Amino acid sequence: MEHTEHLEHTESPADIKKQIWRTFWILSFLTVIDIVLYFALLSYHSMWKNTLFILLGVVKAFYIVAVFMHMKFERKALAGIIILPFMLVLVLIWLVLIEGGYTFDLR
Template sequence: MTQPSTNTTGPAIHNEAHQEHPIKLYLVVWGLLFVLSICSYMVDYIGIHGYLRWSLILLFMVLKAGLIVAIFMHMAWERLALLYAVLLPPILVLVFVAMMVSEAHYVLFSRLTFFGTGP
């Protein structure tokens, strides 16, 4: 094994430390994912129906996806990556949806103006 040179006239040697997170963090996240999955299954088991059922299922799904992305993909420690990978695409989709809604209202208004409301 060679020792790094102590010569100060040469290029500086940078030791990039690899950040390791405690195993407890991963075990807690796995436990939370397990609990959220149980809650999602309990919504079906209890027999909740309608919008409440779908709202709860979507809520648990988003919470699980958020935990996976934040911890296992290390997005919680990289703020810029979080913005670009997780928040920017949905914001752009909402902008495009708003543009389509605006266009749809314009087309409907044009059709009603030039073709009338029907017989």
């Protein structure tokens, strides 16, 4: 397979570098937000807090996959075969949360 088949060659190296550093700052900023929120909400326990942290994790994951792993520039078909099967994990989480509720009641 030749290497020249890529879709991204319209961008100049300077543009790509700029995008990489922008992503770095976004990731760092989100991590700092994580830590600040952790201390701000130290005595507050709720499912919403956990959901918020997981959502921040998903946003970070999006930037890593889209920019660092180049998914944004690949064909939609590739994104589909990787991301769609992974969505099955949501079913596992859903089942485990139901089961966890019952186990909690038994303790």
